[in-house]
Amino acid sequence: MGLNEGKSNSEFEFYPYRYFAAEGFLPGFNFPRLPVRAYIPTEDGGEFISRPRTVALREFAPSNIVYYEGSKFMVAKTKVPVSGIDSQYKRVSVCFNCGYFHEGNFRDTCENCDAAIKNDRYENIAKLTRVLPMETAIARRRERITCDEEERLKYGYNVTTHFRYDSQKQESATVQSVEGTPLLRLTYGATAKIWRINRGLKKNIDERGFKLDTKTGFWGDPRNEQATESLHTEVNLMVNDTCNILVIEPLSVPVENSEAFIATLQYTLETAIQAVYKLEADELDSERLGEGKYLLFWEAAEGGAGVLSQLLEKPEAFQKIANAALDICHFNQPKESCVQACYECLLSYRNQFDHALINRHYIKPLLDQLLASKVVGNFEGMSREERYQQLLQQTDPNSNFERVVLQEIYQRGYKLPDAAQELIPLANCKPDFIYKTNAAIAIFCDGSVHDSPDKRRQDQIERDNLRYNTGYTVLTLRHDQDWEAKLSILASL
Ligand SMILES: [Zn+2]
Ligand SMILES: [Zn+2]
Structure with missing residues (x-):
């Protein structure tokens, strides 16, 4: 039986695979994202249904109605772990300026943008004590749903999105106009984490989070006197995912219609990136963060599509995107019937809540500027070509093989090394090339001088030493x- 629907006689079965992943024994990336399950009682035992985590956060949330084989079920309970609910709570501080996520002791300022950690303008709480990672939900059959329940559910849940870069795996660049004016700031994060927090029903303005009987796992108001003791209020539900992300900060937002400008830019970039890189709609997703200052894009497909990192590597990346965007928004071939936006350009079922904001005319001036733009990496304003020439200069003049390898890396379009012939003091060793920002990799290019047995022994000791002392991958x-084949591991950087 897989992770999806299946018959079962007990509420919880033991899946070693699921257990190891939950305990962190398996790397989270390149690994199937485990769905969340809900137990539906049936006459002959019960069934599990599963949903992707972000969907489950709403669908399997407390008191939501789940339809299954023509019957109605209400999510009533969460699984209580052996160690108790209290041990599962996370203490979380989120930055509403940029969306950054911090776990553990409360913070007063954001690690990412330095802004003060404080509630947002909708009074969403920035510092949360009871954040419960989502567990298997248990539903109970409900024949009748009261009008009151239906009314409350109609408005849905209040869900906020947050992210965090993986340590050492963040890279930035700027998109500049032809005159050198910065237009967009880009920050790419490989294997970053995205969190979503369900903060309760939107309709319950006066009540934050959910009520939970921590002894039984039942959601909602206490069922009897005894339950009040173990009742917790303000419990929030949370799910997370690991993926490659790109945060885009537009650097000149018009004062008028700024919200509409940002929303339109979000969907225009999303649609154009999908078109240029031939992605399916569900492979790239986006959201506005920090009260609309930042756009968060992520590769939603398992393992990632490897597209977002390319936007920082290729100087002309945003020229291509702008070109596709102008085409999609009918600026190349005018469409009279499209006033602000239509289903052929920017509107979709997914962005229906933003339809009133989307207006393709707001972003036309920016797209025109992007058409002649250049992506400038964080190497002191150098293009990829310039950076390649600089690295060539830094190679060992006596080793032609080093330059052959560098040329191959450059021509394949892989990320260029962060340094050449740089001493790593901790291991007293000088690899030919190193990668530091996205992954720690040390490359040694062994030309014919490394052929003698003595030299090889010495190399081996030096490289083992590097591996043990610094954690670099050698x-x-x-x-x-066949060194060309070995190089392909750099493709994922
Ligand atoms: Zn921040
Ligand atoms: Zn249109």
Whole structure:
């Protein structure tokens, strides 16, 4: 039986796979994202249904109605772990300026943008004590749903989105106009984390979070006197995912219609990136963060599509995106019947709540500027070509093989090394190339001078030492072996 629907006689079965992942023994990335399950009682035992985590956060949320084989069920309970609910709570501080997520002791300022950690303008709480990672939900059959319940559910849940970069895996660049004016700031994060927090029903303005009987796992008001003791209020539900993300900050937002400008830019970039890189609609997703100052894009497909990192690597990346965007928004071939936006350009079922905001005319001036733009990496304003020339200069003049390897990296369009011939003091060792920002990789290019047995022994000791002392991954390329194939591990950087 897989992770999806299946018959079962007990509420909880033991899946080693699920257990190891939950306990962190398996790396979260390149690993199937485990769905959340709900137990539906049936006459012959019960069934599990599962949903992707972000969907489950709403669908399996307390008191939501689940339809299954023609019957109505209400989510009534959460699984209580052996160690108790209290041990599961996370203490979380979120920054409403940029969307950054912090776990553990409360923080007063944001680690990412330095802004004060404080509630947002909708009075969403920034510092939360009871945040419960979502567990298997248990539903109970409900024949009748009261009008009151239906009314409350109609408005849905209040869900906020947050992110955090993986340590050392963040890279930034600026998109500049032809005159050198910065237009967009880009920050790419490989294997970053995205969190979503369900803060309760939107309709319950006076009540934050959910009520939970921590002894039984039942959601909602206490069922008897005894339950009041173990009742917790202001409980929030949380799910997370690991994916490659790109945060885009538009640097010149018009004062008028700024909200509409940002929303339109979000969907225009999303649609244009999908068109240029031939992605399916569900492979790239986006959201506005920090009260509309930042746009968060993420590769929603499992393992990632590997597209977002390319937007920082290629100087002309945003020229192509702007070109596709102008085409999609009918600026190349005018469409009279499209006033602000239509289903052929920017509107979709997914962005229906933003339809009133989307207006393609607001972003036309920015798209025109992007058409002649250049992506400038964080190497002191150098383009990829300039950076390549600089690295060539830094290689060992006596080793032609190093330059052959660098040329291959450059021509394949891989991320360029962060340094050449740089000493790593901790291991007293100088690899030919190193990657520091996205992953720690040290490359050694062994030309014919490394062929003698003595030299090879010495190399081995030096590289083992590097591996043990610094955690660098060592990539040894020998001139007389198939080094081209080995290089492909750099493709994922
Ligand atoms: Zn922040
Ligand atoms: Zn249109």
